[in-house]
Amino acid sequence: MTKRLTTIKDIAKALGISVATVSRAMRDTYDVSAETRKxxxxxxxxxxxxxxxxxxxxxxxxxxKIAVIIPAITNYYFSxxxxxxxxxxxxxxxxxxxxxxNDSAYWETKxxxxxxxxxxxxxxxCITYETTDFSHFEELVEADMPLVFFDRVPESVKTSVVVQDDYTGACMATEHLIAQGYSKIAHLAGPPGLNLTQQRLRGYLDTLKKHRLESYGVIHSGFSDENGRQDINTLFNGASRPDAIFSVNDRKAFGVVLWLREHGILxxxxxxxxxxxxxxxxKIISPSLSTIAExxxxxxxxxxxxxxxxxxxxxxxxxxxxxxxxxxVRESTQRKAVGKGADT
Amino acid sequence: MTKRLTTIKDIAKALGISVATVSRAMRDTYDVSAETRKxxxxxxxxxxxxxxxxxxxxxxxxxxKIAVIIPAITNYYFSxxxxxxxxxxxxxxxxxxxxxxNDSAYWETKxxxxxxxxxxxxxxxCITYETTDFSHFEELVEADMPLVFFDRVPESVKTSVVVQDDYTGACMATEHLIAQGYSKIAHLAGPPGLNLTQQRLRGYLDTLKKHRLESYGVIHSGFSDENGRQDINTLFNGASRPDAIFSVNDRKAFGVVLWLREHGILxxxxxxxxxxxxxxxxKIISPSLSTIAExxxxxxxxxxxxxxxxxxxxxxxxxxxxxxxxxxVRESTQRKAVGKGADT
DNA sequence: TCTGGTTTCGATAACGTTCTCGCTACTATT
DNA sequence: AATAGTAGCGAGAACGTTATCGAAACCAGA
Structure with a gap:
């Protein structure tokens, strides 16, 4: 119940002119004299x-006004x-x-x-990782409401999209691991439905193939560091352990680094x-994490x-x-053994 | 230029009733029959x-609609x-x-x-750390616009505020350091103008006084880890080095931990x-950081x-x-020497 | 059958702004 | 001096909704 605000009418009355003139004076300079305008x-x-x-x-x-619909803001990328x-x-x-x-398809639709x-x-x-039905967005497009997707984009909806080059990024990451001398590479992937998951996975697989290397495992899960811990755990309990991990995002990689450290693995x-x-x-975690900057x-x-x-x-x-x-490039992809002498 | 949307009028015309009835049916059930409502x-x-x-x-x-005005969202607390x-x-x-x-008083006012x-x-x-003139907010209060401050609150403006108990938090932090056996304690404080800076500083000083300890330095600066690095650097280049640091926030403490680690200080x-x-x-930094949870x-x-x-x-x-x-309580305030044996 | 009270609905004015039209008064042209 | 043109302004409708007031329709009681 705020106080009554001054309107265009009040100004008109105070000046003894019409509301139309006030309205015009407020925006353009044409059709109104410079003095009344002032x-x-x-x-x-x-x-x-x-x-x-x-x-x-x-x-x-x-x-x-524009609306921004996003799964969360409590992480670096989204914020x-x-x-x-x-x-x-x-x-x-x-x-x-x-x-x-909150990454809930129900809330998104609502x-x-x-x-x-x-x-x-x-x-x-930016869609949730649950979203599979995009009809709520398609309704918008049909109503001619301008709509742009970023980062996580559906392929079916015909709108503009803005993303980072996920495929090339994944290629660069995998190439780097190989260049550093790792050969048993596994990938901790994102939720399977997401476009970016598929692009990064494809970049990883294509690069391996290019170098005639085999994948040492691909696990799909969420984006949290807890997911990273779980995935690396199942990976290391398997038959063939990888010697390098390409994670779909940093937070998951943090979980991996922490788990490895706790298990005495350098x-x-x-x-x-x-x-x-x-x-x-x-940059803060130790060893610091190599990554693909978005x-x-x-x-x-x-x-x-x-x-x-x-x-x-x-x-x-x-x-x-x-x-x-x-x-x-940071420490987590450096083989320091070289400088360390005859340790192995 | 979106397509024309259906209005209340269209519904009225389609049903052969008046707009008033449609409007009523849309909200309350009184004054309209159940059937027309349906x-x-x-x-x-x-x-x-x-x-x-x-x-x-x-x-x-x-x-x-409510407006949220905040310095930034790219950190954990604000997001x-x-x-x-x-x-x-x-x-x-x-x-x-x-x-x-963006912590700019100019933009805030604008x-x-x-x-x-x-x-x-x-x-x-939540005000910027630059803001000293609050007239733009006072104008709002005079116009009876509801206004609530959180976290960083001005003292002069007469409105509701919601904060964490900064004073008691600072006391708890300082008490903890003392209980862990540290006695040469310094405080890396926030920007001097802020209320929360003053509260946390006061909690720190009062607790020291209670234990008849002297302050080993108070430095005011910003909230970034870079600020933390600089401050710990000047502190350790001074005459009397502290044996414990209470930082006004975590990010600044990260800078401290990193600097200490780089300089070989445990x-x-x-x-x-x-x-x-x-x-x-x-939780990710090592050693993990003790802190006051907000x-x-x-x-x-x-x-x-x-x-x-x-x-x-x-x-x-x-x-x-x-x-x-x-x-x-985490590792950064633990004296492991006890368990380590006759190391010293 | 009439009266009084409900229930249900419609007409119409508001809210603050912009837009379209048209009117006045001034300037320039002949 | 008469006309045409234009700059400057005002009157009123429109946008989509809610609120106020009153009118019709219905019902019960006598």
């Missing part, structure tokens, strides 16, 4: 006027993406509404369906580990840019943007 | 009707708080608009000032380190709850809520 702007500032977005949105059917989105949006005078699905179509101009989404020297993301913690901030900015283009021009063609990744 | 609801679903929030907001002068806010808001059918200030008062029902804010055994936050990385998620939920109370009842009294912290 007069209006001054008294508007004096009366502490703020435009009512409900009213403008109603008549112009545009709200200058950085959001930061990029937020910054670009603010520059373009758009406001962002945040929706967390949020997308109940999201009043009239309250936002467009959507930026990370790097005995078993190489490489992740994907470049989470800041990868351009998270840029992905945020870029996907927001594409969305706003779609909003402002409905003829803007569908984009398939893939940003480059970068190999970051 | 009829309306069914055709509304069939025609894929979504309410236009601009229109409802215009007439009801309430938007069911977890936001998660709590978001979840509670969604439960109560409120939508969250996110604004990042965002708060330009934020159309009419586009949100209330604000949840963390825990030679120099105890304790942080504040319970960032997940504190109820970040609960702070998010609680502050959102208080805000919504204020929105729904303007007579709701101003709250001063302080949530409990918890001591988490």
């Amino acid at each position: 007069l209006v702007l001054d008294t508007a500032a004096k009366m502490n006027y703020r435009p009512n977005f409900n009213a403008t949105g109603l008549v112009k059917s545009g709200t200058h 950085t993406v959001i930061t990029g989105i937020q910054e670009y949006a603010l520059e373009q005078n758009y406001q962002v509404m945040l929706y967390l699905t 949020v997308v369906r109940e999201l009043s179509l009239s309250s936002v101009d467009g959507l930026l989404a 990370v790097g020297e005995e078993v190489g580990v490489i992740g994907f993301t470049n989470d800041p913690t990868s 351009p998270a901030y840029q992905i945020g900015r870029k996907s927001c840019e594409v969305l706003i283009r779609h909003i402002q021009k409905q003829s803007y063609p569908i984009q398939q943007i893939s940003l480059l990744t970068e190999l970051i | 009829l309306v609801l069914d055709t509304a679903a069939k025609m894929n009707y979504r309410p236009n929030f601009n229109a409802t907001g215009l007439v009801k002068s309430g938007t069911h 977890t708080v936001i998660t709590g806010i978001q979840e509670y808001a969604l439960e109560q059918n409120y939508q969250v608009m996110l604004y990042l200030t 965002v708060v000032r330009e934020l159309s008062l009419s586009s949100v029902d209330g604000l949840l804010a 963390v825990g055994e030679e120099v105890g380190v304790i942080g504040f936050t319970n960032d997940p990385t504190s 109820p970040a998620y609960q702070i998010g939920r609680k502050s959102c709850e208080v805000l919504i109370r204020h929105i729904q009842k303007q007579s709701y009294p101003i709250q001063q809520i302080s949530l409990l912290t918890e001591l988490i």
Whole structure:
């Protein structure tokens, strides 16, 4: 129950002019004299006027708001993406509404369906790893609501997508392991349904094949460090132990490093580990983690840019943007034995 | 330029009844027969009707949106708080608009000032560490806009606040260090202007005094691990080296641990380190970091709850809520020398 | 059959803004 | 001096919804 705010009418009354003139003076300079324009702007500032977005949105059917739907923000990648989105949006005078699905397909559907179509101009989404039915998104596309996916993207829905180059990143990671002298390489993969899981897996397998190496195991599971612990455990209880691990993301790799350390296995020297993301913690863990850096901030900015283009021009063609990744070499893929002398 | 959406009018026309009846059927059950109500609801679903929030907001002068203004989200504490806010808001059918200030007072002022008062029902804010002038917030309070601060709160503005018990937390941390046998304790403090900096500093000093110990140094700086590295460096280049560090937050403590490790100083055994936050990385770093756990998620939920109370009842009294912290003991404050035998 | 009270619904005005039209008054042209 | 053109402004409709008021329709009681 906030106090009544000053409206355009109040300004008009105070100045003895019509609301139409005030409205015009507020935006463009044409069709209104420079002096009345200045007069209006001054008294508007004096009366502490703020435009009512409900009213403008109603008549112009545009709200200058975009919705971001994302599984979570409590990790480096997602929070950085959001930061990029937020910054670009603010520059373009758009406001962002945040929706967390908590990786639940139920919540995702609910949020997308109940999201009043009239309250936002467009959507930026990253799907949960459970989502298999995309009809709630397809309904949006049919209603001509601008929609852009990033990172985790469905293949069926016909919209613009912005991702990192997962395939090449995985190739780089695997190549690096091989170059460092590891040959029994296993892959801790992500949830099977996800596009990025498939791309990284394919990069891994293709690179192995190129070097005529066999895979020492592929395990699909979630993204947490706990998942990493479990997976490395089953892997090391199996018949043939790997001498290197390529993990689908850094957090899972942290679990691996921790597990190996606890079991007295030297990370790097005995078993190489490489992740994907470049989470800041990868510099803090010891040994520090080699990884494939994702351009998270840029992905945020870029996907927001594409969305706003779609909003402002409905003829803007569908984009398939893939940003480059970068190999970051740290201790977890270094065989220090070389410098250590005749230890083996 | 989305397709025209179905409005309440379309439903009225399709059913041959008035818009008023449709509107009533849509919300309450009184003043409309059960059959027409059902009829309306069914055709509304069939025609894929979504309410236009601009229109409802215009007439009801309430938007069911709240704004969250926060320095950043790329760290554990803030992203977890936001998660709590978001979840509670969604439960109560409120939508969250996110604004990042990037710890810039300029951006904070800009965002708060330009934020159309009419586009949100209330604000949840955490100030930057630069902010010294709070007039942009005071203007909001004068306009009767519901406003709640969390974590970093200004003392001058008369609003509800939700924080963790920083003072007691700092006391617990210092007590723990003393109980573990450390006596030359230094404090790496936060930016001096912040309330939480002062509270934690006071808890540290009071506890020292209680045990008749002297402070081995207090350095104010930012919250990053880089700040931690620099501060420990100046501390160890000084005349009297501390044997324990209480850091205002975990990230800064990470910098300390890393610096000590690089300089061959045994963390825990030679120099105890304790942080504040319970960032997940504190379990990953080695040695693992003792810390004071903050109820970040609960702070998010609680502050959102208080805000919504204020929105729904303007007579709701101003709250001063302080949530409990918890001591988490890990390796960085353990003197293993005891078990190690006659090493010293 | 009439009265009084419900129930159910419709007309219409608001909310704050923009947009379309048209009117006035001024300037320039001949 | 008459006309055409244009700059500047006002009146009113429109956007989609809710709120107020009143009218019809129904029911029960006498």
